[in-house]
Amino acid sequence: MTSTAAPANTPNTTNAPNASTSNSSAPNIGPTTTQARKADHIRICLQDNIECRDVTHGLDRYRWIHHCLPDLNRDEIDLKTQFLGQTLGSPLLISSMTGGTEQAQQINYRLAAVAQHYNLAMGVGSQRVAVENPGLMGTFDVRAIAPNITLFANLGAVQLNYTYGIDECRRLVDGLQANALILHLNPLQECIQPEGDVNFKGLLHKIERLCAQLPVPIIAKEVGNGISGAMAQRLIAAGVAAIDVAGAGGTSWAKVESERAENPIQRQLGLTFADWGIPTAECLVQVREVAPTVPLIASGGIRNGVEVAKAIALGADLVGLARPFLQAACESEAALDQLVELLLAELTTVLFCTNCATPAELQTRSVLRQD
Numbered sequence: 001m002t003s004t005a006a007p008a009n010t011p012n013t014t015n016a017p018n019a020s021t022s023n024s025s026a027p028n029i030g031p032t033t034t035q036a037r038k039a040d041h042i043r044i045c046l047q048d049n050i051e052c053r054d055v056t057h058g059l060d061r062y063r064w065i066h067h068c069l070p071d072l073n074r075d076e077i078d079l080k081t082q083f084l085g086q087t088l089g090s091p092l093l094i095s096s097m098t099g100g101t102e103q104a105q106q107i108n109y110r111l112a113a114v115a116q117h118y119n120l121a122m123g124v125g126s127q128r129v130a131v132e133n134p135g136l137m138g139t140f141d142v143r144a145i146a147p148n149i150t151l152f153a154n155l156g157a158v159q160l161n162y163t164y165g166i167d168e169c170r171r172l173v174d175g176l177q178a179n180a181l182i183l184h185l186n187p188l189q190e191c192i193q194p195e196g197d198v199n200f201k202g203l204l205h206k207i208e209r210l211c212a213q214l215p216v217p218i219i220a221k222e223v224g225n226g227i228s229g230a231m232a233q234r235l236i237a238a239g240v241a242a243i244d245v246a247g248a249g250g251t252s253w254a255k256v257e258s259e260r261a262e263n264p265i266q267r268q269l270g271l272t273f274a275d276w277g278i279p280t281a282e283c284l285v286q287v288r289e290v291a292p293t294v295p296l297i298a299s300g301g302i303r304n305g306v307e308v309a310k311a312i313a314l315g316a317d318l319v320g321l322a323r324p325f326l327q328a329a330c331e332s333e334a335a336l337d338q339l340v341e342l343l344l345a346e347l348t349t350v351l352f353c354t355n356c357a358t359p360a361e362l363q364t365r366s367v368l369r370q371d
Helices: 033-047 102-118 128-132 134-139 157-161 166-176 187-192 203-213 229-237 253-259 264-272 280-290 305-313 323-331 333-353 359-363
Strands: 062-064 081-083 086-088 092-094 121-123 151-156 180-185 218-222 242-244 296-298 318-321 368-370
Touching: 033 102, 033 128, 033 253, 033 323, 062 305, 092 102, 092 333, 102 121, 102 134, 102 323, 102 333, 128 134, 128 151, 128 166, 134 166, 151 157, 151 166, 157 180, 157 203, 166 180, 166 203, 187 253, 187 264, 203 218, 203 229, 229 242, 229 280, 253 264, 280 296, 280 305, 305 318, 305 333, 305 359, 318 323, 323 333, 333 359
Parallel strands: 092 121, 092 318, 121 151, 151 180, 180 218, 218 242, 242 296, 296 318
Antiparallel strands: 062 368, 081 086
16 A cells, blocks of 8 residues: 555554444444434435535636646655644545444444544544434544544534533543544534424524633534635634535535435425535635634535645645545445545645645645636
């Protein structure tokens, strides 16, 4: 296994949970509503057409300015990246996806193994199910497989209006030995979801209190409809340490929830709002204009290393992908490894052909033009 990024040492997994076969020690998972929803989400994301229909991530509006004589040795390009005080092998993030079921556990184990090998950051899916049933924390806990990775816990911000507080958030962070907590913002998804929690009133104040009390940084993340510059300003003022814009142009959670609809109105509502949101590129430009130094993650429809590089050039520090990693993880460990190798090779090629020795240099050079 070769890489242009400096991989972390692969752990000895002899006594760790097996990442490729069914684990007999996996919890006996009962059919709760939250668990059933998580299983539905995996199935729908793998099987159905749930991409935005007409809206793209906006990165296609930018073209590279080719540098025909790079003053570089391609083999000396360095992909290492700093984020929230952590040194990563590259600016790739395995975005938050799943947990809470046996299938999700195996997906997380495979994702964690590749994250450990390449020193990638990784987020887990919403851990609400682990608050409801603490026995399910093991479906998220990947530290036995990936002891050294930068790992993000995850909870829906709206749960702060539904009895959750600092104690629950601490348990989620501690249960993963996480480096940060993602609070995901998903008002549209909750509107369409049959079991949706739709009381978002007063959440910003509660986020502010949580930022002051939690001992790890908080990352505010949308789920595919984008964070505007104005909203990013308010979140940063409340104490949020980083922003994941998660813009429109990729997986449409309105369409995902439409597939789970229990009546015709819910189904049509999801289809009507399938393209709702701010494209990823537009989010990046807006947030960087108002917050030049905030740690910034780009996600939302990004599918290859060329798009990763465009997002970095527009201001992102990390770039998250979800569906490509999910598809590869469900196929095999080899497919995951091949995906990461390809992404790193694509990113390295962009750097070489723009005369940039590091990802950070993409932000200091005139490397893009807008069509």
